[in-house]
Amino acid sequence: MVEAVGNVLKRVLGQLGLDREIAGWEAVRAWPEVVGSRVAQHTRCVGQRDGVLRVEVDGAAWMQELRYLERDLIRNINRRLGAERIRGVRFVVPREGILR
Secondary structure (H helix, E strand, O other): OOOOHHHHHHHHHHHHOOHHHHHHHHHHHHHHHHHOHHHHOOEEEEEEEOOEEEEEEOOHHHHHHHHHHHHHHHHHHHHHHOOOOOOEEEEEOOOOOOOO
8 A cells, every 4th residue: 555645744744743843834934824914014923933933023012012912813823724833922023123
């Protein structure tokens, strides 16, 4: 019996515990689509670690607003991923200031 490569890869990644890591990076990639154009104009998801996304924001006002929306953002991202992979978002203002 021949098994599809995709199925084998998925099983191996799960056994190695890398499926969560890959899902986290999928969340980073999908950030602009999930949050919508208005939020995406003022944010940039730059990484993830252990289920927590790191998101750069345009300033303290945006950081405050997004903290109120954090639960909804996490729920929408996890819905997109099809599993509860993201458990938090860390909002930061980059040292350079405003995002370009």
